Amino acid sequence: MSAQERGARVEFRGLAKRFGGFTAVDDLTFTVEPGRITGFLGPNGAGKTTSLRMALGLVRPTSGTVTIDGQAYADLADPLGTVGAALEATNFHPGRSGRDHLRVLAATSGIPASRVDEMLELTGIPAFARRRAGAYSMGMRQRLALAAALLGDPRVLVLDEPANGLDPEGIRWLRGFLSMLSREQGKTVLVSSHLLQEIAQTADDVVIIANGRLVRQGSVADLDGDAHVVVRTSEPAALAAALEQAGLSAAPEGADALLVHTDDLRRVGEAAHAAGLPVWELSQRRADLEALFFSLTEGTNRNLGSAPPGSAGAGAGEVA
Numbered sequence: 001m002s003a004q005e006r007g008a009r010v011e012f013r014g015l016a017k018r019f020g021g022f023t024a025v026d027d028l029t030f031t032v033e034p035g036r037i038t039g040f041l042g043p044n045g046a047g048k049t050t051s052l053r054m055a056l057g058l059v060r061p062t063s064g065t066v067t068i069d070g071q072a073y074a075d076l077a078d079p080l081g082t083v084g085a086a087l088e089a090t091n092f093h094p095g096r097s098g099r100d101h102l103r104v105l106a107a108t109s110g111i112p113a114s115r116v117d118e119m120l121e122l123t124g125i126p127a128f129a130r131r132r133a134g135a136y137s138m139g140m141r142q143r144l145a146l147a148a149a150l151l152g153d154p155r156v157l158v159l160d161e162p163a164n165g166l167d168p169e170g171i172r173w174l175r176g177f178l179s180m181l182s183r184e185q186g187k188t189v190l191v192s193s194h195l196l197q198e199i200a201q202t203a204d205d206v207v208i209i210a211n212g213r214l215v216r217q218g219s220v221a222d223l224d225g226d227a228h229v230v231v232r233t234s235e236p237a238a239l240a241a242a243l244e245q246a247g248l249s250a251a252p253e254g255a256d257a258l259l260v261h262t263d264d265l266r267r268v269g270e271a272a273h274a275a276g277l278p279v280w281e282l283s284q285r286r287a288d289l290e291a292l293f294f295s296l297t298e299g300t301n302r303n304l305g306s307a308p309p310g311s312a313g314a315g316a317g318e319v320a
């Protein structure tokens with residue numbers, strides 16, 4: 001089975017959610033491709049959790065749809081084998097061990113008990129999982145939630161802020177683990193975060209939202225941008241012509257500089273020298289995904305400052 005067949009496409013179409021007069025998610029349209037890791041990014045309060053909950057049929061959209069392999073979650077013939085989700089890592093009974101929790105889940109879903117120990121092994125908590133869940137650290141809960149999400153060997157994995165509470169070693173482990181699930185097993189992985197650096201190294205694609213709206217989407221490679229050379233001169237027009245002759249395209253940047261579409265400083269310097277033009281600065285510049293993320297989401301953290309009208313805070317006031 002190819003990765004394309006193993007994973008499943010998740011399509012968000014015109015998805016919106018209003019809580020009273022407050023629009024938490026606004027006309028969100030994007031596609032999550034099979035066999036790839038998609039980072040779902042946005043500052044706190046951007047609407048990530050609400051969107052993921054709508055994808056899983058836990059919150060009813062005001063309008064729009066989310067389909068998994070062409071079907072709404074509620075219509076899936078084999079939900080556990082299609083989507084595994086870890087939305088919040090806190091809802092385990094404190095008196096029960098993590099292993100027992102998973103065994104109950106497996107039993108009620110017709111999944112063999114042996115799968116539980118396999119998943120605990122895979123997520124690195126076989127011994128810890130025999131202790132009561134109430135004593136678990138946040139990182140342990142995250143791993144347990146991940147093990148639970150994987151029980152049905154789902155084609156799609158939906159994870160809400162899975163790096164929260166993990167230490168640097170745990171975050172490194174999570175990166176490798178998600179890569180393995182998507183690259184070796186072809187699963188579709190949709191993972192939310194409010195911190196770009198947590199997933200920029202792992203994600204193939206990113207979807208960035210702010211104030212409930214889509215602000216940018218694309219592959220990490222595209223958004224990170226190509227390298228450019230900045231060249232500053234007193235003769236920008238003449239230098240642009242000289243660069244064009246040398247087969248390089250350049251665009252003006254301010255009054256006295258050009259942005260040249262190449263990463264080869266030497267070619268730019270030699271073209272200027274051959275044309276007898278003065279150069280004041282010659283440097284490389286790379287559009288940085290991190291800078292892009294900040295510029296797109298700056299000042300949009302809706303959980304800071306005054307509460308939005310009609311909002312009693314996350315999780316309150318809504319019955320799906």
Ligand SMILES: Nc1ncnc2c1ncn2[C@@H]1O[C@H](COP(=O)(O)OP(=O)(O)OP(=O)(O)O)[C@@H](O)[C@H]1O
Pocket residue numbers: 019022024042043044045046047048049050051194302303308310311312313314315316317318
């Ligand atoms: N049940 C609800 N009733 C009213 N407002 C809500 C409800 N659930 C979420 N909101 C509001 O909708 C907005 C989006 O919340 P959501 O939890 O989806 O954001 P998020 O991007 O997941 O942020 P975070 O990382 O902080 O969870 C927030 O301003 C939140 O307060």
